[in-house]
Amino acid sequence: MDIPFDTLYSAAVGLFSMKTLGLSVLGVMIGIIGGALPGISASVTIALVLPMTFVLDPMSALVLLGAIYMAAEYGGSISAVLINTPGTPAAICTAMDGYPLSRKGRAREALYTAVLGSSVGGFFGIIILLIFTPPLAALSLKFNAAEMFWLAIAGLAVVCNLTAKDFSKGVIAACLGLWLATIGADPGSGYPRFSFGYYQMEAPLPLIPMLLGFFAVSQMLNQLGRAELHANDTKPEPGALARTLRFAVIRPFLVLRSALIGVIIGILPGAGASIASFVAYSEAKRWSKKPDEFGKGNLEGILASETSNNAMVGGSLVPLLAFGIPGSASAAILLGALTINGLIPGPDLFVYNGEIVYGFILAFIPTVIALYVVGTFATPIYSSILTIRPAFVIPAVLVLAFIGSYAVRAEVFDVGVATACGLLGFLMLRSGFKIAPVILGIVLGPLIEDNFIRSLTLAETEGSVFRFFFGRPICQILILITAAMIVSAFWREYRKQKITTEETGK
Amino acid sequence: MNRYKYPGILICLLLSTLLFGTTVVSVTAAEYPSKPINVVVGWGAGGGVDTFTRIVGKYAPQYIGKRFVVTNKKGGAGLIAINGVLRKKADGYSLAAAMLPNMIYQPVLKTEDSESYELSDLVQLGTPVLIPSAFHVRKDSTFKTLQDIIDYAKAHPGKLKVGTNGIYSGGHGLVLMFMKAAGVEVTPVHYNGGSKQIKGLLGGEIDLGNTNAMHSVRKAKDLRTLAVSGEKRYRLADHVPTFSEQGLDIIDYVTRGIIAPKNTPDDVVAHLRAAFEKMKDDPAFVKDLEKAGLAVDFRTAAQMKMYMTQFMKTNQWIFDLFKKEKMSK
Numbered sequence: 136m137d138i139p140f141d142t143l144y145s146a147a148v149g150l151f152s153m154k155t156l157g158l159s160v161l162g163v164m165i166g167i168i169g170g171a172l173p174g175i176s177a178s179v180t181i182a183l184v185l186p187m188t189f190v191l192d193p194m195s196a197l198v199l200l201g202a203i204y205m206a207a208e209y210g211g212s213i214s215a216v217l218i219n220t221p222g223t224p225a226a227i228c229t230a231m232d233g234y235p236l237s238r239k240g241r242a243r244e245a246l247y248t249a250v251l252g253s254s255v256g257g258f259f260g261i262i263i264l265l266i267f268t269p270p271l272a273a274l275s276l277k278f279n280a281a282e283m284f285w286l287a288i289a290g291l292a293v294v295c296n297l298t299a300k301d302f303s304k305g306v307i308a309a310c311l312g313l314w315l316a317t318i319g320a321d322p323g324s325g326y327p328r329f330s331f332g333y334y335q336m337e338a339p340l341p342l343i344p345m346l347l348g349f350f351a352v353s354q355m356l357n358q359l360g361r362a363e364l365h366a367n368d369t370k371p372e373p374g375a376l377a378r379t380l381r382f383a384v385i386r387p388f389l390v391l392r393s394a395l396i397g398v399i400i401g402i403l404p405g406a407g408a409s410i411a412s413f414v415a416y417s418e419a420k421r422w423s424k425k426p427d428e429f430g431k432g433n434l435e436g437i438l439a440s441e442t443s444n445n446a447m448v449g450g451s452l453v454p455l456l457a458f459g460i461p462g463s464a465s466a467a468i469l470l471g472a473l474t475i476n477g478l479i480p481g482p483d484l485f486v487y488n489g490e491i492v493y494g495f496i497l498a499f500i501p502t503v504i505a506l507y508v509v510g511t512f513a514t515p516i517y518s519s520i521l522t523i524r525p526a527f528v529i530p531a532v533l534v535l536a537f538i539g540s541y542a543v544r545a546e547v548f549d550v551g552v553a554t555a556c557g558l559l560g561f562l563m564l565r566s567g568f569k570i571a572p573v574i575l576g577i578v579l580g581p582l583i584e585d586n587f588i589r590s591l592t593l594a595e596t597e598g599s600v601f602r603f604f605f606g607r608p609i610c611q612i613l614i615l616i617t618a619a620m621i622v623s624a625f626w627r628e629y630r631k632q633k634i635t636t637e638e639t640g641k
Numbered sequence: 642m643n644r645y646k647y648p649g650i651l652i653c654l655l656l657s658t659l660l661f662g663t664t665v666v667s668v669t670a671a672e673y674p675s676k677p678i679n680v681v682v683g684w685g686a687g688g689g690v691d692t693f694t695r696i697v698g699k700y701a702p703q704y705i706g707k708r709f710v711v712t713n714k715k716g717g718a719g720l721i722a723i724n725g726v727l728r729k730k731a732d733g734y735s736l737a738a739a740m741l742p743n744m745i746y747q748p749v750l751k752t753e754d755s756e757s758y759e760l761s762d763l764v765q766l767g768t769p770v771l772i773p774s775a776f777h778v779r780k781d782s783t784f785k786t787l788q789d790i791i792d793y794a795k796a797h798p799g800k801l802k803v804g805t806n807g808i809y810s811g812g813h814g815l816v817l818m819f820m821k822a823a824g825v826e827v828t829p830v831h832y833n834g835g836s837k838q839i840k841g842l843l844g845g846e847i848d849l850g851n852t853n854a855m856h857s858v859r860k861a862k863d864l865r866t867l868a869v870s871g872e873k874r875y876r877l878a879d880h881v882p883t884f885s886e887q888g889l890d891i892i893d894y895v896t897r898g899i900i901a902p903k904n905t906p907d908d909v910v911a912h913l914r915a916a917f918e919k920m921k922d923d924p925a926f927v928k929d930l931e932k933a934g935l936a937v938d939f940r941t942a943a944q945m946k947m948y949m950t951q952f953m954k955t956n957q958w959i960f961d962l963f964k965k966e967k968m969s970k
């Protein structure tokens with residue numbers, strides 16, 4: 136499928152309205168705050184704002200949510216630099232070099248570098264999204280039930296990537312998600328499963344209340360009793376802004392490599408921002424002239440990690456828009472936003488809703504610019520965001536979460552779903568489980584089951600079930616990718632453990 | 642005389658209470674609707690049923706008297722929305738959008754322990770839209786006519802893949818009607834909704850698409866419709882012959898209408914029914930629906946009831962078969 140330049144042009148013209156630009160800036164501001172507050176990650180922020188976008192037209196809603204997604208991935212680095220607590224999981228690498236810098240009184244320089252990396256990386260990801268998604272969406276027509284089944288399985292294999300360190304817990308969490316997805320009518324027989332006679336449970340549990348429960352409610356319960364924070368100062372540093380710009384310009388390969396890593400990891404279904412940062416960070420260390428300075432305050436580390444995790448944003452939207460397979464937990468929530476607005480991922484999205492989709496993608500360009508401007512010039516406000524007492528944050532977020540879960544379809548039952556998922560998620564967090572595998576299970580479970588059952592029916596008409604699942608070229612490629620993902624996850628974990636034992640042994 | 646005073650007051654009180662009570666009742670009837678009417682749609686915003694309901698809502702202030710407040714309660718193909726409305730007060734301020742044949746299949750096939758609705762729980766208010774179901778192929782398909790499909794299916798039993806919008810849905814029922822009428826054996830392939838089925842058809846996963854005729858209008862560029870299941874041709878795609886023109890006796894409509902819970906006061910029901918009958922003659926209303934691919938083909942509640950009784954009688958064998966299969970799995 137070619138990129139339709141007339142649609143692109145009219146979508147671009149539509150961008151230059153006060154409304155769209157205003158939503159971009161608003162999204163950036165909300166996203167930075169959400170990302171900066173510890174415990175509220177990009178996905179929580181998007182989930183909280185999503186129900187409020189019902190009053191907007193589809194494109195405005197997507198522009199706002201996209202801007203939040205982009206900005207929250209940067210916002211995490213603020214708390215990473217100033218209080219050594221990554222606001223989003225992806226900012227762990229940023230904390231490793233950013234916090235030492237802020238201890239030395241160079242907090243602004245670290246933050247300027249982070250926002251520069253985020254904006255450049257974000258921009259790179261968007262260009263990839265714009266170029267690659269339409270042809271991939273056209274390719275998705277070639278994906279029959281069996282291919283979609285294997286694609287969803289590949290998405291599930293990412294659980295290994297997320298939780299290779301504690302694999303059994305990851306599997307348990309993913310299975311919980313898969314089980315939650317079975318509630319409702321069995322697609323193969325229409326028989327209601329686990330409904331216990333409640334009519335609300337004869338249909339699948341609603342996605343957004345579950346997400347709000349698992350992300351927002353559980354995280355807030357987990358934050359109860361957290362100590363108040365003391366942020367390092369962000370006193371003015373003359374010349375820091377120009378220094379960071381020069382620093383990035385003379386290292387084009389570092390920036391490009393990190394951005395590329397971010398995009399590729401984003402495209403892989405399910406692998407999220409934290410993996411992107413980790414890989415980009417370790418690559419930057421490997422190629423650096425001063426690898427010893429990493430972890431003690433090297434700007435290269437910040438640049439690599441932030442460039443990569445924002446480039447991941449564009450990448451994670453590629454499989455989402457082309458196949459309906461989210462590339463990260465945040466993308467899973469955006470999938471909810473798409474379907475609520477009647478937009479079904481795939482080739483039709485680009486043909487029949489071209490203006491909305493291209494508008495959504497192109498709006499990331501003003502968003503990235505807004506991110507750089509707001510991120511650079513609002514630095515003094517950051518430390519005050521970080522010192523907002525949990526006693527104010529937690530109740531506010533809980534209220535928003537419950538209102539949001541009710542607002543989706545005005546059902547009190549859905550508030551119960553959010554509460555139950557919140558309590559369950561809290562117990563899981565406290566016992567060392569991760570939430571992301573649960574969400575992957577919930578989102579991918581119906582895709583896997585639906586396509587598996589349809590594949591069986593289709594295979595019967597073609598004679599061989601085995602050939603239908605394993606004999607088709609795209610299936611074989613997907614199986615190989617899945618296997619490679621699983622092996623590489625454990626291999627990486629094995630090497631990491633070996634290195635740490637060697638280092639401690641020294 | 643004095644001793645009559647007390648009962649006299651009592652009688653006065655009693656009379657005034659009666660009078661007051663009756664006034665309240667007649668006020669409700671005369672003044673319905675006195676506040677906006679909530680209408681729930683069991684499908685997503687921007688979808689077919691939602692678009693229909695919002696168009697009706699646009700004309701509601703003019704014909705019904707108050708505006709519609711449309712809420713989307715997605716889930717279980719209308720199940721959440723309709724059951725939700727039945728648990729509200731039946732005062733005419735809580736209505737739901739509903740469609741056939743879904744509204745028949747759902748209660749007939751529910752499990753024994755389910756608290757979901759019965760068909761008799763619903764009161765029809767008016768059905769402005771009747772769309773025939775339609776069989777489509779891709780534009781580049783080698784099947785040019787319905788006869789081509791039948792010939793192929795006869796020569797290759799069980800090989801022809803026909804889409805449905807879900808197992809034991811109205812579309813699945815239509816496949817069974819087709820198999821019986823044409824005397825062929827095909828394989829139904831189930832999708833979660835019409836858009837996904839059309840995607841499967843365009844991607845070559847299935848040979849024959851089976852959705853309502855709205856897709857013949859909206860997707861005219863990509864699809865060739867071979868037959869529609871109405872008594873007459875569909876007005877917005879009148880180049881497509883009906884099944885009966887091609888020798889198969891199949892009548893199956895998908896409808897878009899508004900329902901109220903049973904026990905809604907009779908005068909309220911009458912008011913709403915009369916309003917819908919007037920609304921259908923408004924040219925602007927007809928035009929708005931046509932823009933959404935829906936041709937107005939109004940049926941009154943009585944006509945609808947007749948159609949439904951007929952439909953259930955003719956297709957009892959399908960319900961029996963589905964029920965047996967569903968419970969045995």
